[in-house]
Amino acid sequence: MASAAHPEPIEPIQPLQPPSGRPRGGHDQHTLPAPFLPDACEPLTQGAEALVYRTHFLTPQTPAVLKYRPPKPYRHPTLDKRLTKARLLAEARVLVKCRREGVSVPAVLGADWEGGWLVLEYVGGGTVRGVLDGWVHRLPELSREGNSETISEGRKKSEEEEALWELMRKVGRAVGRLHEIGVCHGDLTTSNLMVRDEEEYTENETNLPPSGDIVLIDFGLATQTIQDEDRAVDLYVLERAFAATHPAAEPLFQEVLRTYGGSFKGAKSVLRRLEDVRLRGRKKSMLG
Amino acid sequence: MATVRKFHLPHYPSYPIYISTFKNVENAAFLRSQLLEGNPNFDYAFLDASTILSLNHILLPAFLALSLHTSGRAKTKTVHSELVFRLHPNNNIAESFKKFGIGDSSRNIIAVKIGGFMKEGQDEVAEESVSRHLGEVVQGDSTDPGERGERLGEECEMEKVRKMYKLESGAGGGGKKGKKIGNTGEAVNGMGGEEKDRKEMESVVLGVITLKGS
Ligand SMILES: Nc1ncnc2c1ncn2[C@@H]1O[C@H](COP(=O)(O)OP(=O)(O)OP(=O)(O)O)[C@@H](O)[C@H]1O
Ligand SMILES: [Mg+2]
Numbered sequence: 001m002a003s004a005a006h007p008e009p010i011e012p013i014q015p016l017q018p019p020s021g022r023p024r025g026g027h028d029q030h031t032l033p034a035p036f037l038p039d040a041c042e043p044l045t046q047g048a049e050a051l052v053y054r055t056h057f058l059t060p061q062t063p064a065v066l067k068y069r070p071p072k073p074y075r076h077p078t079l080d081k082r083l084t085k086a087r088l089l090a091e092a093r094v095l096v097k098c099r100r101e102g103v104s105v106p107a108v109l110g111a112d113w114e115g116g117w118l119v120l121e122y123v124g125g126g127t128v129r130g131v132l133d134g135w136v137h138r139l140p141e142l143s144r145e146g147n148s149e150t151i152s153e154g155r156k157k158s159e160e161e162e163a164l165w166e167l168m169r170k171v172g173r174a175v176g177r178l179h180e181i182g183v184c185h186g187d188l189t190t191s192n193l194m195v196r197d198e199e200e201y202t203e204n205e206t207n208l209p210p211s212g213d214i215v216l217i218d219f220g221l222a223t224q225t226i227q228d229e230d231r232a233v234d235l236y237v238l239e240r241a242f243a244a245t246h247p248a249a250e251p252l253f254q255e256v257l258r259t260y261g262g263s264f265k266g267a268k269s270v271l272r273r274l275e276d277v278r279l280r281g282r283k284k285s286m287l288g
Numbered sequence: 289m290a291t292v293r294k295f296h297l298p299h300y301p302s303y304p305i306y307i308s309t310f311k312n313v314e315n316a317a318f319l320r321s322q323l324l325e326g327n328p329n330f331d332y333a334f335l336d337a338s339t340i341l342s343l344n345h346i347l348l349p350a351f352l353a354l355s356l357h358t359s360g361r362a363k364t365k366t367v368h369s370e371l372v373f374r375l376h377p378n379n380n381i382a383e384s385f386k387k388f389g390i391g392d393s394s395r396n397i398i399a400v401k402i403g404g405f406m407k408e409g410q411d412e413v414a415e416e417s418v419s420r421h422l423g424e425v426v427q428g429d430s431t432d433p434g435e436r437g438e439r440l441g442e443e444c445e446m447e448k449v450r451k452m453y454k455l456e457s458g459a460g461g462g463g464k465k466g467k468k469i470g471n472t473g474e475a476v477n478g479m480g481g482e483e484k485d486r487k488e489m490e491s492v493v494l495g496v497i498t499l500k501g502s
Contacts, residue, residue: 035299035355058347059436060298089502096495100455107491110348111498112355121491 033068033115041066049087049220054122057109063122064109067091070116085113087220092118094183094222101181104174104196104215123215125197128171129190129245131209135164136246138207163208167195168255174214175234175256176263179270184230186221189241193217228266232273235260236281239274290399290422290430294415295437297347300354303404306418307346307437309337310397313428317392322425329421333368337396338445339375339388339452342490343437346400348497349374354402367402377453379501387452396443398433399426441486453496455489 032038032053041053050067057064069084071077088111098105107121142158157165171193178185185192196212223230235257242253257274261267295305313319322330340346353370356362362370364381376384390397399422403414423430433440450456 034359037299040298056298058297058344058351059295061436062344089499092495092499096492096499099492099495108495108498110351110494113502114361 031070032066033112033117036066036068036117055119057119062109063124065106065120065122067118067120068116081114084116088113088116088118091219091222094219094224095120097224098178098181098183098216098219103177103181103183104213105219106215106217123194123196123217125195125210125212125215127191128167128193128195128214129241131164131167131195132190132242132245132249132252134207135160135209136248139246139248160207160209163211164252165255166211167209167214168252169259170214172256172259172261173263174216175238176260176267178216179226179231179234179267180264182224182226184223184225184227184234185216185219186223186234187218188234188238190238190245191218191241226266228270228273229277231266231270232277235270235274236277239278240281289419290426291432292415292419292422293433293435293437295343295347297351297354299351300404303354303402304414305347305350306401306403306415307433307440308399308418308422308426309431309433309440309443310399310422310426310428311395311431311443313395313397313426315427316390316394316397319397319426320390320392323390330425331366331368331401332422333371333400333402334390335372335375335388335398335400336390336394337398337443338448340398340440341444341446341449341486341493342441343433344490345375345493346371346398346437346440348494350400350402352497367405368400371400371402374497374500377496377500395428397426397428398440444486446485446489449489449493453493455492 032041036053036055041055044052044054044065046052050069053066053068055064055066056062057066067088069088071084072080075083092108092111095105095108099107106123109119109121111118142160174193175185175188194215194217195210196215197210198212225231238256239253242249242256257271261271290308290310292306292308295307297303297305319330319334323332323334335346349371352374353362353367357367357370363379364370364373369381369385372389373381373384375388401418403418431439
């Protein structure tokens with residue numbers, strides 16, 4: 001039973017703190033590129049590089065996400081324009097490539113490289129991070145109801161756990177498909193994995209995670225590569241994101257890897273490389 | 289009088305977009321000659337309807353044409369020629385007109401007129417004059433594009449569009465080469481298979497138009 005003693009579920013998405021080097025008095029939320037108007041743009045996040053808004057595009061019935069990279073006053077204007085354009089283009093190219101080849105990502109609806117903006121299809125739903133956080137918050141409650149805290153092999157899974165495991169298999173397949181077409185994400189965290197849900201994922205009564213497709217978002221750091229190393233680093237970043245959620249999420253990530261391993265021809269060798277990447281990661285953290 | 293539907297891009301409310309559709313057009317060659325001669329009364333984008341998937345497939349190039357035209361960055365003379373140019377994936381103007389514009393033997397056409405380049409308050413007059421003018425000059429059956437433009441893709445030849453935007457997946461890391469976008473024919477979520485295919489194709493086409501020439 002949920003009770004008032006339980007903490008509020010944390011927001012699935014936390015805006016990034018701007019780095020300390022960010023210039024003061026820079027862009028505020030009202031500085032939008034033409035022809036976008038503040039009235040129609042609801043701020044979603046304000047990252048280090050991009051401002052992200054929820055808005056609509058082409059018709060009032062087409063919900064969209066506006067990613068705007070405002071000019072950086074501390075950079076030379078010509079260089080700044082060129083960098084902004086190159087990054088937006090790279091992101092849009094990878095998204096269109098994915099969409100062309102059937103990998104589930106937001107569609108590109110429009111852009112103006114000179115203006116510094118990109119408009120994407122709005123994905124209704126929540127992030128995998130939100131789903132995991134919701135589950136972690138209910139862990140004490142779940143164990144009181146007679147489920148053990150960790151998902152052990154022998155025990156029969158509850159309906160919620162079964163849905164969660166199915167979600168993990170979808171994550172494994174989605175990442176596998178992405179790598180298979182020659183794209184590495186570059187920032188594969190659980191916040192950048194969305195679960196499509198047209199009815200907007202909320203803390204629903206059943207606590208079941210939404211059953212929609214996985215949509216990969218945020219391709220600002222993506223590269224076109226088929227190197228085992230790059231692929232393994234993607235998996236390592238995702239592993240760290242799972243570990244940061246809760247120790248109990250470890251078996252869930254194993255299910256992601258298991259599914260990934262069977263999802264395309266080169267996947268097994270990526271999993272072997274992942275072990276090297278882990279070792280290096282550990283050494284680095286011991287030094288640091 | 290031809291049936292004209294009026295649309296508004298949320299970001300360009302003062303530039304209404306008038307759209308008319310015609311079937312069994314008999315005088316496409318004449319209409320095209322008027323465009324070529326630069327007859328000022330023929331300030332339209334005349335499109336071959338077989339190349340247009342949906343309302344958004346017109347609205348995105350219209351948005352881009354307006355955005356570039358109003359900021360002095362257009363590559364062609366008028367907002368209407370820019371619209372046709374923006375439809376094409378490459379930077380070849382002549383090619384754009386050949387592929388998406390009306391041809392001498394086009395039977396099904398879409399006429400697009402972007403209004404607003406005139407004094408305020410002339411809106412209604414423009415709609416009526418577009419309707420009258422098109423009704424007079426186009427020899428063909430005026431059809432209704434639908435209030436939300438939902439009938440705009442009815443004459444589309446999907447295979448042709450797939451070819452023009454190269455919607456077969458190309459070389460990638462994957463082994464699924466030659467897979468066609470939007471060719472599943474499966475019905476999902478109560479949405480008919482064809483409607484779903486069209487939506488999926490549209491989502492790639494809008495991206496390709498955005499990336500045009502870059
Ligand atoms: N297509 C989309 N549909 C719905 N929500 C989206 C979409 N794209 C982004 N978001 C939301 O906006 C947030 C930020 O977007 P994104 O990660 O692409 O931008 P970013 O500048 O890289 O942000 P950050 O630096 O915070 O990672 C996402 O975490 C997500 O919640
Ligand atoms: Mg992000």
